[in-house]
Amino acid sequence: MANLNINIGKLQLKNPVMTASGTFGYGTEFSDFMDVSRIGGIFVKGTTIRDRQGNPYPRMAETPSGMLNAVGLQNKGVDYFIDHIYPTIKDIDTNIIVNVSGSTIEDYVETAEKLNSLEKIPAIELNISCPNVKEGGMAFGTSCLSAAQVVKSVRMAYKNELIVKLSPNVTDISEIALAVEAEGADSVSLINTLLGMAINAEKRKPVLSTITGGLSGPAVKPIALRMVWQVAQAVKIPVIGLGGIMNAADAIEFLLAGASAIQIGTANFIDPTVSIKVIDGINDYLDRHGFQSVHEIVGALEV
């Protein structure tokens, strides 16, 4: 049994396997299938200052080895989260991290400030990369200047661990990562979904109500892996890797590329217990290769 503990800044993880925002609800949805406290952390659904109904149906299109979604940050707002959801999840024995989104810098700051006071929320993940809302979201994450501005403002207002989730829909993701690092991000997570599109040729109509949506699943894994590699080379802060991880082998590839931890997203839809299997698979790999700790394989790619 290898040591799977790993830290992301001040955040202590019992293992490097976490679940991605928007794919694991608030964790409670999965408690019928598994012991959710076994995973290293749960990134809960994207939360905004006010409640959002999200985009109209249809919001999903299945694609080769993946899916497009255009949910559009449906959530009941941060106050509802604090009053009604937080009390039901705060005693889960793992890191509960809130994914925070907004349309303006003030939205982000105000939401982050409200989350400051919650004892059992050790970190937030700043979502500057959602491709499915008209304003905000990805608009902040696709230029160094706006990414830096929003991180700078939230950094001043938020005292705990600040993770910034990066968009892959950029020319050079390392530049954005460096920009948010310079403004005080404690770590970065990447990648969010890739902007994509699906068409129903018979009807000559787009499949999604929003025409475009975010692509996830194993189809995006090689791109995610490349970006994690590039960013890990560029920054000094820890990197959390995600994008198309379906099993332990995929997760290990991200760790080797330089991610200190990983998130599992779309795979939760096919196998709700996949995260447990990934934890066990990483442990088996470490034992098989004679590693004492998961630290030894972070960035251990031999090139």
Add this chain to the structure above:
Amino acid sequence: MLDLIIKENKQLSSQYSLLILTSPDKLPEILPGQFAEVRVDGSQTTFLRRPISIHFVDYELNELWLLIQIVGDGTRRMAEMNVGECLNLLMPLGNSFNFPENKDAKVLLVGGGCGVAPLLYLGANLKNAGFEVNFLLGARSKADLLQLCEYERFGNVYTTTEDGTHGERGFVTQHSALNGSKFDYIYTCGPTPMMKSVAAYAAKTKANCEVSLENTMACGIGACLCCVTDTTEGHLCVCTEGPVFNITKLKWQI
């Protein structure tokens, strides 16, 4: 998650197969209207699980029936499975149909196409609960009317076909059975235009009406928020708040 074994695969027509599944373990309690998310192995184009209605449960024989309509590669792969192979299911998922409080209530179950699937198990449960059951089943043609003798075990069966090859010619909502009788509770599942016209009939005749929706889904457990429908309470997940909705809750223009 359950791994069930294919006990029988009955090809009902070129488009439909009936999978009879079983398990060495006792099947869980399943309510009428609930569904399973079925994992499809060995299909290159199928990535997500497929939501499939529970067609029937036979607890004595420990059998679960799924009616599969071949619409793409995933359902084709399912329909071609062999006896003895394993199928992985997340189930039972979703809510269920509600029964009338008054045992004398006249109930009608209206199905079209593959939407007839959940009505068999519903009809069986209604009959067990002491209701007199009426099925009204519609299809394009005689060959698309499936499992009629199974429905006949649990109630009266009326049929319509678009080409007139079985029962009355036309759509379910044109059937003469609707003219003479007043139904108190109507359940429906099938193509959306059909369900909307059934809902309109129910609204007109002041019948209580529940519909089972078939929105495209990813997770099936309320995590991804992809399968939402617009309701009086905002966007709700069809997988967890449904698939059964009372028409008064839906924002349908009827």
